[in-house]
Amino acid sequence: MSNATRTTTAGSPPPGPGLGKRADRSRLAALGRLLVRRRVLVLVAVLLAVAAAVPIGGGVSDRLSGGGFTDPAAESSKAAKLLADRFGSGAPNLVLLARTSGSVDDPRAATAGRDLSRRLAQEPGVLSVTSYWTTPHELASPLRARDGRSALVLLRLGGDEDRVRDIAKELVPRFTGRQGVLSLSATGTAQVYVEVEKQSDQDLVRAEAYAAPVMLLILLFVFGSAVAAVLPLLIGVCSILGTFVVLRVLSELTSVSVYAINITTALGLGLAIDYSLFIVTRYREERARGLDTAEAVAQSVRTAGRTVLFSALTVALSLSALLVFPLYFLRSFAYAGVAVVALSAIAALVVLPAVLGLLGPRIDALDVRRLFRRGPQPGADHDTLAGPADGTATGGFWHRLATAVMRRPVLCAAGVITLLVLLGLPFTRISFGLVDDRVLPISAPAHRTAQSVQEEFSSRETSALSVVLPTVSGSADRDRIAAYAARLSTLPDVARVDTVTGSYAAGRQVVAASAASFAAGDASWLSVVPSVEPDSSAGVKLAERVRADSAPGPVLVGGDGAELADTRDALAARLPEAALIIGATTVVLLFLFTGSVLVPFKAVLLNLLSLTATFGAMVYVFQEGHLRSLVGDFTVTGSVDISIPVLMFCVAFGLSMDYEVFLLSRIKEVYIETGDNPRAVAAGLERTGRLVSAAAVLVAVVMLALATSGITFLKLLGVGLALAVLLDATLVRGVLVPAVMRLAGRANWWAPPPLRRLHRKLGLLSA
Structure with missing residues (x-):
């Protein structure tokens, strides 16, 4: 009895026909052929769309908001609104530190302080002003520094977060610096948000300047030719600009966080690299098999394009779970993430095939690898990342690794699981906090002023x-x-x-x-x-x-303590719903992709395991301050912003599933042809190992560019996502996946008869 027959009787999907007639009927292959025929029209339309997107999306950051870290329906938010509406008061959101060369009680200083308080109270948008010089003597001492040389002026600005930020932007430049005998600096929630927004814009420029040359060098090495290396940048530009337009439209309908810009750029470039690499690699394989340009594009869209489609869907659904949370900071990452994932997939499936149709064999023009070749390379194709065309390589590193792991699957799996769990243990010590001045660089004016207030004043008047x-x-x-x-x-x-x-x-x-x-x-x-x-x-x-x-x-x-309690409760209440969305949609999609019941649950569990080290690093480095020299300077607060673990989980889970889908697609292809599970796992890892590793390195570079941010939680996000991607592409895909799939054997592809029939009807393996 053949392997294929044994597999069928075991309840697994039977080996399918080859890639011939079935491919001819594929809708995705037909799309690829159409795009090649209409390539000029498609590219002209894309150029016009990009030109229209530039003026619309170019100034999107000016329309976005700097807050969104608390639940607007929480008790603490209702209390703040009632205070502002009924009393014209509340906790101060702008704090001015006034210094003088002598004592704040000197007549000249007192006169200047009262005059300053009067002028501030007359400014539009200022609900209340409390200063040392206007407060009854018996209550004023907490507003006077211990050394008597500085005092506080506490302001409550009215309006929503955007209005408060705009008022602070207008007031602070006019009322800081030298004001007669007083020298003033500003801090408080309003000023922190202003400076964080400014820092975020600066960080984006710096990150792009840092990442661009490194990424171009790696792209040249990975893609092999200068022409091919430009393609991910083309896809990235289309998806990022398109997302900016989406965010610009959404900002007219709801509050959108300015930090969505950072994740848009990072995810847009990362996914553009992944999807371009998958499709271009497959295109080169099909060309090496002797197909002409049109048919090579068609088959690339049918195979790699199908994988891109599934990958984008799984990543988008992971990010969409952020929509269940009431914090618009988190929801904004869902808006930006889902949009950039969808547009990256559309660009990869529409723009890239049209460009490949236009380039044809010229995709290998300006081949930089020739600089490193000592002589002719007969029989070598241009794809250094792809193995033999039949997918049955036996001599490559990744094939040898998979074979070695599958010889001792229990030992290998236990070793990696133990390592990941140990790396994740610091997460058990996590302590949560809210965004404050300490997320800014130490040199930021709002941060310096806040630290001075904390050191020089005995009371916590600003945080009652x-x-x-x-x-x-x-x-x-x-x-x-x-x-x-x-x-x-x-x-x-x-x-x-x-x-x-x-x-x-x-x-x-x-x-x-x-x-x-x-x-x-x-x-x-x-x-x-x-x-x-x-x-x-x-x-x-x-x-x-x-x-x-x-x-x-x-x-x-x-107040602050109440806000933290309310935010914690709001996130905890909606975590099960978010987890259900991610888990259920991932399992359903992977079942439709593979026809297996076990593989989807295995993928979810291994993805969760791969995130343990990331969450451990979150606490060990950013909460406790270890290894700071490796990630850049930041203020150790002893806590992690409460919304970041949720954001990290959703983004990292989606990126990890991106590589899982690509690996499973290659394993499934070989399994359909051979019915041999160990051979399919080894061949699938060989066909994807170098490719996924290269993609992971490129994505990690993009995420580490985000880690150059001066804002602590963006730095944390960049480091955490880079670590998650690298660990997932190496330890998890290289060791855990082959070990677990070897232990499961033919059960990997088992499904009960009703589900097998459902998969034959709805399955999307060959779209």
């Missing part, structure tokens, strides 16, 4: 919790408010509580009622000044204790 009582403020309720404030002041980690009836510390009133606006109509609020870092675990516990305390009426608690 806001406790809003929407229906309690009448004179009959003041006794209850006073009792509530006194009780809150006794909670652990509370320094002071200010409200309409006065200020309280350690359970007793320390300052009488002031003129500060803590009441409006039937509402009032309390300011709870913490003695701990507001966005630390202690700050979160404080917010939870305040919420758990018995209030004299309905209460809304806002």
